[in-house]
Amino acid sequence: MASKTIESYRNGAEISKGDADCKKKSVELLKDLGLPKGLFPLENIEEFGYNQHAGFIWFIQKKKTEHTFKKIKQVVSYATEVTAFVEKGKLKKITGVKTKELLIWLSVVEVYMEEASKEKVTFKTGTGLSDSFDASAFELFE
Secondary structure (H helix, E strand, C coil): CCCHHHHHHCCCCEEEECHHHHHHHHHHHHHHHCCCCCCCCCCCEEEEEEECCCCEEEEEECCCEEEEECCCCEEEEEEEEEEEEEECCEEEEEEEEEEEECCEEEEEEEEECCCCCCCEEEEEECCCCEEEEEHHHHCCCC
16 A cells, blocks of 8 residues: 555556566666666566656555665665655655664655766765765665
8 A cells, every 4th residue: 555645646657567577667767867776676576667757756565675785884774665756966855765774764855976986976864964875885786
């Protein structure tokens, strides 16, 4: 069951169903936005939606997923529902994504790449902390 936030953006959205199609569409969108294609290594995606007019995307997956980005040894947790507003080079107001720092989980609220430095991806948490990593750490099929 999708949240009220997702329901409010369904009208006029391009919606994909099924894991393979959702992965394909989300990778295409990330590429179009100029972001690394492996930012959302989700499993068993049931639905991916993109409301281009509002710049809003969502993923619905069967169960929560944890993924370790091996090159940077960073563990990221993806809830059953992940949402974000998108624009060129940026994901903002992200929900459903957390990263583990030492022993605590921090919500990731923004991901962006500076125009001047396309080799680095910056992640900003809800606490205001941010960290930048090599974009190559987020390529597909690490």
